[in-house]
Amino acid sequence: MFIGHYAPAFAIKAARPDVPLWHLFVAVQLVDFAWAGLVLAGIEKARITPRFLEASMLDLYHMPYTHALPSTILWAIGAALLYGLLVKNKTKGVAIAIGVAVLSHWVTDLLVHSKDLELWWGGPKLGFGLWASLPISQLLELGLFLGAVWLYFKSSQPKPSPKRWIGVAIVAFFVVIQLYSLVPPPKLPTIQIFAIQALFAFSLFSVLAWVLERGRELNQPSRL
Numbered sequence: 001m002f003i004g005h006y007a008p009a010f011a012i013k014a015a016r017p018d019v020p021l022w023h024l025f026v027a028v029q030l031v032d033f034a035w036a037g038l039v040l041a042g043i044e045k046a047r048i049t050p051r052f053l054e055a056s057m058l059d060l061y062h063m064p065y066t067h068a069l070p071s072t073i074l075w076a077i078g079a080a081l082l083y084g085l086l087v088k089n090k091t092k093g094v095a096i097a098i099g100v101a102v103l104s105h106w107v108t109d110l111l112v113h114s115k116d117l118e119l120w121w122g123g124p125k126l127g128f129g130l131w132a133s134l135p136i137s138q139l140l141e142l143g144l145f146l147g148a149v150w151l152y153f154k155s156s157q158p159k160p161s162p163k164r165w166i167g168v169a170i171v172a173f174f175v176v177i178q179l180y181s182l183v184p185p186p187k188l189p190t191i192q193i194f195a196i197q198a199l200f201a202f203s204l205f206s207v208l209a210w211v212l213e214r215g216r217e218l219n220q221p222s223r224l
């Protein structure tokens with residue numbers, strides 16, 4: 001999954017407007033931030049294999065610390081506890097929302113990955129493998145993403161400003177990046193270069209989420 005990971009971020013934001021969108025953007029990709037770091041450190045292993053699956057060239061053959069289900073659960077609990085300690089908003093639901101966002105990563109990966117997600121450490125590996133079909137995986141990913149953006153847009157409105165179009169432009173940018181990611185690169189990157197590109201993309205997307213949210217405000221509750 002690429003931008004499909006941000007569907008839970010937008011959906012949670014629609015339900016819990018008190019959590020900053022960019023925090024949710026970091027949370028839904030937290031285990032992939034860690035994955036990229038561990039790949040660069042040589043601790044988790046993956047290789048670039050052209051046409052490994054129709055919509056992915058990633059052979060993710062060893063990632064027990066980030067993508068084994070119990071590991072992702074531990075990342076989610078750790079993130080929720082830390083968030084609860086650090087943020088000024090002491091509502092318990094805010095920390096739980098962050099934990100759910102972190103955990104959503106595993107579920108969305110499960111849909112598209114080949115069997116590379118361990119159910120427990122050393123246990124059977126799961127993955128529904130939808131990346132084997134380019135049209136199905138992209139329809140799913142874009143459908144999830146745009147459906148959740150719609151939920152968020154419905155729960156908020158653009159601030160009155162000449163820059164009202166920025167939110168729509170950012171959403172369009174995400175869709176373009178998703179489609180661009182499917183174009184085979186002229187030269188295959190090493191897995192280390194891929195990990196650095198991923199870190200850059202996840203960070204850029206989080207900044208864009210911050211910009212997007214600044215341009216919107218909550219709908220006024222309707223008065224009966």
Ligand SMILES: [Zn+2]
Nearest residue numbers: 031032105109
């Ligand atoms: Zn992942």
